[in-house]
Amino acid sequence: MIGYIGGIHVLEIFPIILFFISFFGIITSRNIVKSIVCIILMQTAVILFWLGLGARISNLPPIFEYGTYIDDPSMIADPLPQALMLTAIIIGVAVTAINITVLNALFRKYKTVEWEPMQAQAFEDEKPEM
């Protein structure tokens, strides 16, 4: 079958690989900025996966003039994943913006953007009052 490698669609393989690469990046990043970039990459992987879903059988745009007769509806790309991903992109942008804003504020308080020193100082503050 066209587009399939070992039973898996090519549109699936790339996002899955990208997803796990970004997950690996999140696990190994020592820098918070890198962690945020990896999270953005993860969002991109998920969005790509969803967009691939809508275009598996055919990628004819789902926009027609009113009253057009469609012979075979299965030839049209599924518009739902596209609509949902538009929302997901907006949410992703908003959340990333908050994330970066918070990081900016944290940088002013901790004078670092590395996870380890920041965490060490935060846990130092956390010790119960004596």
Add this chain to the structure above:
Amino acid sequence: MMISQLLPFFVITPVLIAVFLYVFFSLKIVRIIAITVQAAFMIPAGWLLMSARETDVLVSVGDYDGLLGIILRADLLAAVFVFLTVFIFLMVGIYTYQTPYDRTKRLYLFLIFLLEGVLIGLFLTRDFFNIFVLVEVSTVVVTILLMYDRTRRNMFAGMMFLMVNIVVMQMYLFGLGYLYMLTGVMDMEGASVVIATMDSNQLALPYALIMTSIASKCSLLPMITWLPKVNSLTGSRFTIAAIMSGLHIKAGVYLFMRFQDVFGDIGMDFFLVIGVVTAVAGVILALSQTEIRLLLAYSTIAQVGLIIVGLNLDYEYSRVGSLFHIVNHSLFKVALFLCASQISYLYQTKNIQKIRGAFKQTPLIAVANIIAILGIVGAPLFNGSISKYFLVYGADGPLEWIIILINLGTILVFVKYATIFFGKPLTKVREEETLVSDTNRRGVVFALGAMCIVLGIGGVQAIYFLFDVPVTLTFGGYMEKIGIFFVSVIIAVLLYKYVLAKRTFLSKLNGLNLSFQKICVSIGIFFAILLVYIGVFYG
């Protein structure tokens, strides 16, 4: 008017209250109106509950047919959660209402009521993508609440919370995409119908992705070390901790139930084990705490573990016991946090070891606090005893004993907590009269305490009313549980007095802090184990 047409307003009303409060906050009358509207909101919530007892209330937003639109559906379970949410937020609203005017409090109340709308939305919606959006909104709201005091510790905690939640929600969205690819629907009912005809093997990846994200929302193992800390270390705001522990974490449990239903109850044994381990770990970590909020937050984890055990026992009574325990736990945990707030204000410390003689200092709050404690430990005639009685119904053999031991651990935690009531104060204590809006706050904790007793005495009827499941409580069985309870109390007191009070080996656990990377690794491992488990046992 049909109640179904009102369903979207259940989500919109709290948001409107939030905006109204934010814009006109400086006027005292506005806060009274907001509380009145919130109180009046109990009426439609009650109406929804009564209607849902007869038949599911549903509305398709935008009037689309069938599975095309976004469906809001209130079955009995959702209606109970909506009612509980409205009630708890009313209590918190009354509790916070009369504090002196403070510019920062404006945003605080706005966020609190916004969170109410989001939680109600989560309980009512049946659309997978809606759940994603609402969880993201709640994550942002909670993050801002966590950072509220702008201390650097809380801001760091808030950022950890935000980033971990973004990662797990990306896993959810990925799993959802896979599920959509397999089923072609975004609606829970539709998906469960399609999934029933499918092979479990195909579902392994979406199931593992979605359930990993939901499990981290319920702060199940391995996520337990950070969520309580993040949730409870919110500066001086006990009310946020109360909402987080009492209600927000239950939204995770609710989603867990819904998704288990959608996937046709695969992976029950896995979550049974996870529930037991979470409960045991929660008890041990709670015992190691000296900070009053952390102790309560970790005890929440233990109770959530117990609830997850009950839900996965595959026995009607246990499931219903778990559901009832969710309601009960919300009531007594909110009461406990609010009482702890009063007591720690008087003693000007949050360290349990420094608070002594609270019973003498503030007898009324102490009484309400003790009622809540009796509720959570499952004392006879209190609500916790009824829910725990049914929760263990489906457990037999070693599992029953493990649950009894977990309850013994809970009793031990609250024996430690109860030491604050006895002895003489070690530090200077503020006068009780300095408590702000004394009557309101006492009223709230007593109302919650009263609910614990009412639901304890009328527990069987309450279960029938709330979940429409007729249960019978045998006299002999209940007496046996009472016997076990009293033996547990004696063992717990002795254990505390002669072992725990003198040794500090548990306090080493206090410093257990996972870094962001390690949390992500633990989430990855959880996902991998779940995936392999489903692949091996259901493949």
